[in-house]
Structure formats: C-alpha cells, structure tokens
Amino acid sequence: MSQTEYPKNNDNSVRLSKRLAEQLQCSRAEAELYIEHGAVQVDGATVETLGARVRPEQTVTVAQGAKAEAVPPVTILLHKPAGYSVHAAGRGGKSALELLLPSNWNQGDTPAPIRMLQKHFQNLECLEPIPVPASGLTIYTQDRRFVRKLQEEALYMEQEVIAHVQGQMDEDGLERLCEGTSITGKKLPRIKVSWQSDNRLRFALKGIFPEEVDAMCRGVGLQLIGLKRLRIGRMSMAKLEEGQWRYAMPWERF
Numbered sequence: 001m002s003q004t005e006y007p008k009n010n011d012n013s014v015r016l017s018k019r020l021a022e023q024l025q026c027s028r029a030e031a032e033l034y035i036e037h038g039a040v041q042v043d044g045a046t047v048e049t050l051g052a053r054v055r056p057e058q059t060v061t062v063a064q065g066a067k068a069e070a071v072p073p074v075t076i077l078l079h080k081p082a083g084y085s086v087h088a089a090g091r092g093g094k095s096a097l098e099l100l101l102p103s104n105w106n107q108g109d110t111p112a113p114i115r116m117l118q119k120h121f122q123n124l125e126c127l128e129p130i131p132v133p134a135s136g137l138t139i140y141t142q143d144r145r146f147v148r149k150l151q152e153e154a155l156y157m158e159q160e161v162i163a164h165v166q167g168q169m170d171e172d173g174l175e176r177l178c179e180g181t182s183i184t185g186k187k188l189p190r191i192k193v194s195w196q197s198d199n200r201l202r203f204a205l206k207g208i209f210p211e212e213v214d215a216m217c218r219g220v221g222l223q224l225i226g227l228k229r230l231r232i233g234r235m236s237m238a239k240l241e242e243g244q245w246r247y248a249m250p251w252e253r254f
Contacts, residue, residue: 013053016042019060030068032153035117048118055069071119073142073250078137079240081228086129097124098137099243106244114247128154128232132209136161136229137237139248149254157233157254159205163213166199166225174218177201180208182219188212 020031020040026186035038038048043063055062080086080096089095098123124140127150141147150157173182174195181190196202203213210229217224230236233254240246 014049016040016052016054016060017050019054020062024062026068032066033070034062034066036071036117037066037069038115039063039114040118042168066119071117072188073115073119073144075141075143075146075252076120076124076137077235077240077248078138078140078245079237079238079242080130080135081242082133082135085132086126086138093132097140099122100245103179104244106240106246108239108246120247126210128159130229131227134210134227135230135242136227137232137235139174139232139235140228141248146254153254154209156232157206159210159229159233160211160231160236161203161205161210162196162228162230163203163217163224164199164228165201165217165224167222168219173222176220177203177216182216183212184219188216 015224017028017035020026020034021028024031029077032050034046035052038046040047040061041063042052042054042056061142078099080094080099084094084096084099086096088097102116103114105116118177120142123142125142125147127139127141127146130136139146142192154157170176174193175181178191179191180190191208192202192204195200205224208216210227213227214224235248235252235254238246
C-alpha cells in the first residue's frame with residue numbers, strides 16, 4: 001500500500017493503530033509494534049507506516065502468530081562506492097544511505113534470512129566512517145552495543161584497506177610505513193603493510209584511521225589514487241559487489 005493510497009484525515013478514516021487496537025483489544029503501543037513488524041495488512045497489502053489511516057470499509061488483518069514485540073535492532077554492511085558520503089546527502093552530494101534499497105540487497109545464502117522492514121532504515125548510525133573518495137566496507141547500525149564497542153575499542157580494532165597508488169616509493173618506504181615513521185613529525189603505531197600487486201598496498205591498520213593513509217603514502221613518495229576498506233575487526237564485505245548491502249547476521253561480531 002503506497003503512501004498516496006492512504007485515506008486523508010477526515011471524518012471517515014482513523015489511524016490504523018487505533019483501528020487495530022480496537023480490533024485486537026490491545027493498547028495503541030502494542031498495535032504499533034504489530035505494524036512495525038510488517039504483520040498488518042490493509043485490504044491484503046502490508047502496511048508498516050504508523051501514521052497510515054484506514055476507512056471503515058477497509059479490511060485490516062494481522063498475520064497469524066504475530067507478536068507485539070519491538071523490532072530488534074539491525075546492523076547493515078554496505079560496499080560504498082567512491083564519491084558517496086556516509087552521511088545524509090548535502091547540496092549536490094550523494095549519500096550512501098540512498099543505496100540501502102531492496103534492489104541492492106544481497107541476501108546471499110544465509111541459513112537465517114532476515115525479513116526487510118521499514119523500521120530497519122530508521123535511526124541508523126555509521127560506525128568508523130571512511131572518506132568520500134574511498135570505497136569499501138561501511139557499517140550502519142541501530143544496535144547501541146556495537147556503537148559502544150566501537151567507541152571504546154576503535155583504536156585497538158584492526159581495519160584492512162587496499163591503497164591504489166602511483167609513483168616511486170622511497171627505498172626505505174615500506175619499512176617506514178610499517179614502523180609508523182612515514183609522516184614527518186608524527187609517530188604512528190607499528191602496523192603491517194605489504195605489496196598486494198605492483199600498484200596496490202595492503203594496510204592492516206590498528207590505531208590509525210583510513211583517512212591517514214593518504215599522508216602516509218605521500219610521506220614515502222607515493223600518490224594515493226584509490227582506497228578500499230575490506231574489513232573492520234572480524235566484519236568483512238565478503239561477496240558484496242559495489243553498491244550492494246547485507247544484514248550482519250546475529251552470530252557476526254567485531
């Protein structure tokens with residue numbers, strides 16, 4: 001049921017939550033939980049919008065076995081393309097949030113599929129943002145446990161990134177990248193850096209954020225022309241194509 005099909009606020013229609021509460025003899029709050037769970041249909045069409053209104057002649061049903069329980073918070077993993085901001089789009093900008101569409105959902109072969117709900121895309125917080133020019137793993141969550149964990153352990157959690165570079169690296173450049181001395185006047189933690197191919201470096205960052213990779217590369221004679229994040233802790237993009245997203249499964253942890 002699309003938004004344009006909702007009856008207007010007039011004497012002949014009432015809020016769906018009110019109608020449902022009367023029908024089920026439950027509270028309005030419980031009725032809203034049924035709606036958010038995607039368990040309510042109006043004339044055979046699922047309605048998840050709390051502000052929806054219905055007319056007296058419309059049929060309202062609830063899925064068999066549905067319970068008035070809060071929708072559990074979700075965590076979403078997105079393969080962000082370069083050029084997209086992780087935040088809401090500003091003037092003339094592109095937001096990665098706009099990619100969280102059903103058509104971009106990679107359901108994979110998970111044994112415990114999650115049913116997509118409108119509630120899943122509300123109040124999402126981005127964990128460990130990456131710069132607009134970078135691509136790769138971007139994580140959004142509603143789960144306050146993950147937010148707290150990243151806030152407390154961000155400096156100690158390893159991030160794996162691939163840097164696409166050009167230029168001639170200084171003779172001792174790789175050693176300085178590993179030792180944390182590539183940026184003049186700033187001592188960084190020791191990390192693992194290795195060549196993945198002729199123009200790609202693999203960084204296993206810990207205590208260093210992806211936005212610092214540009215300065216690190218310039219410090220050893222290289223120009224960074226592309227950056228892709230593959231992993232944060234134990235969370236990885238796996239088989240996500242650029243622009244695709246998936247739900248983090250209940251057993252996945254950072």
